[in-house]
Amino acid sequence: MNFKLTVFLLAGLLIKSSLYAQQHAEQDHSKYIAPTDPLVQQKLSKWQDVKFGLLMHWGTYSQWGIVESWSLCPEDEGWCERRGPHAHDYNEYKKAYEAIPQTFNPVRFNPERWAQAAKNAGMKYVVFTTKHHDGFAMFDSKYTDYKITNTPFKSNPKSNVTKEVLSAFRNQGFMTGTYFSKPDWNTDSYWWPYFPPKDRNVSYDPKKRPEMWQKFKDFTYNQIEELMSDYGSVDILWLDGGWVRPFNTIDPNISWQKSIPYDQDIDMPKIAKMARSHQPGLLVVDRTVTGEFENYVTPEQSIPDHYMSIPWESCMTMGDSWSYIPKENFKSTQKLVHTLVDIVAKGGNLLLNIAPGPDGEWHEEAYGRLEEMGKWMHVNGIGIYETKPLAPYRQGKWAYTKKGNTTYAFYLAESGEKIPASLKPEGLTLAPNAKITLAGKKKMLKVKDGSIQIASKELAEIGGQPAYLFVIN
Structure with missing residues (x-):
């Protein structure tokens, strides 16, 4: 990757971080609904005590060193802009992007090393991207061929990477979470090829084509059920893509929600009931969709300027990017420690993102930051945990x-x-x-x-x- 392209991509990532922070800050947290299920309440209390977690964005996009998924989105935003030999033609670019799995082979994948480093740093829960908006499944889903077990890595005994990640962290005593994107830009029942996508939303009107929308709802339900039933104990279902929501939940006072054109109700009551039948007490985090299925709120790349009494978590990057870029600008240990303390003092948790690369490894500098944080936490964690x-x-x-x-x-x-x-x-x-x-x-x-x-x-x-x-x- 040349220097100009790296600078451009970094600029796009910073624009994305800034705008997304603004979008999440606009959410009206006064409408938070506390869970009533005693098992969910117990899990939520435990989660609030652990304070410090690890988030990992990883997918085929890491091979190109670009922003996660968003270059597929035909919106005129800095983080959606395409670069490279196929950038001039959207269909050609999408075809090349969706061909990355043919060469994706993360042979250095070693989740045990990640889990040990995270534990030593004082982290106590993990959220792993099982599927981002591009629809590429980092688990062995039987409902799509667009998945990690259909790449050159499929011959590796650890090819079902979600199962391996959750198992490695569970073995270190972590609470485990599955990030799952509600929108899926790879499946025909969301971006129907008859209508080319205009933006991040479904490419057809679900009210006009209820059979197509039902097909998508079933697809989503089935993939989530796979994750909830085939991957051991799971503590958190972390759902992203807040534009996929019932139309009556759109807040007209929030700028980004005004642009959602359709009702995109995927029946969260049914999904949550199913998920908790497999995982009793499961925390469901339907991000930005205020209501009974947002058990805690998730300001992104930002820290509230005041104490909040409701359960909340700031999800933030250790570097500048959610996804892997070859040259990352990692925050200093001092900045990371201050961030953690600031969040905990205001009643929240820190979910810190580190992005694996195309070979299946982190930047070595990320390990260094975790080691330094661990030394501080070993002495000072008494003022963090269970406080x-x-x-x-x-x-x-x-x-x-x-x-x-x-x-x-x-x-x-x-x-x-x-x-x-x-x-x-x-x-x-x-x-x-x-x-x-x-x-x-x-x-x-x-x-x-x-x-x-x-x-x-x-x-x-x-x-x-x-x-x-x-x-x-």
Whole structure:
């Protein structure tokens, strides 16, 4: 991939991230509906305690190093623009894109390495892309030939990669989740070839062709049932493609939803009932479709600017892209730690995306970031896991959580900043007799005039950290 193409693709990815963050920020969370099923409530409570998860976008698009699926979408948006020898002709491009599986062969695929690295980093749940909008199944679906087990990789004993990923992470004690795109741009019952697609939506009016739409609904139901019944225990069904929704759920106050032309109801009550018959207590996350099938909300590439009392998760990329690009710009360990602390202090979880490449491996730099995060989490995770937010949540450089009678106060240091000898937690009143230690240390710190005092000898021992955790009892 040449430099100009890399720059163009990166620009498109950044536009996508920015606009999608705006779209998800517009959602009206006041209409959140809490689950009533006791098993779902228990699962949701467990999920809220684990705080930190891994998301992986992986498909044949990684072979071209392009944005996931979206170059197939005939919309005039930066992230949809085509590049390469077939870009001038949509049909030719789509044909070439859909031929990638003929050479897709991720021979370095080793999910056990991923699971171990994620566990060492302190992650506790995983969400894997079983199928993105392009319709390519990363599992052995019997309802399509457009799948990972119909590539040169099919002879590999680990060719059913979804099964292998979920198994590897489950063996490390992770909660497991399946990302599944509701729209499918490869199946004729969604993008019917008689009408070329005009945008991301179904290419025909489902009301005019109910038999065709029923065929698509059955196809979707059947693929989800495969995932819910053939892949071991699953904790989360994470559904993407929020334009596939009942027409009466469209919020006219949200800009992107105004452009949905048709009712695209796939009967979520039926799907959820089936899924939970196989996976009792399953969390269903029908993203951006506010109601009983959005058990938690998912702001994308953004963090709310305030505490939210409902269950929520920020899904964010470790680099700039959701999908693999040859040269990635990974966030610093400090930025990642601050992001996690900021989210947890406001009541959310962080789902951090890392994209495997066409050979089935991550960038080595991603492993490095996880290792560095793990070192920090090993000491400071006590202020993350199983905690609740504590007012004032975030103030200045400070973030707060609690567990029982213990307060956890995080000081988010700036890059290169040495921790001061006297620190006054903003928005928090310290009792003169408060028992305060730095996480991982036994030495009690003194309180003077509402500030934490750190002796010079102790300052030298602390060293530089992305964030400092004070444990207050």
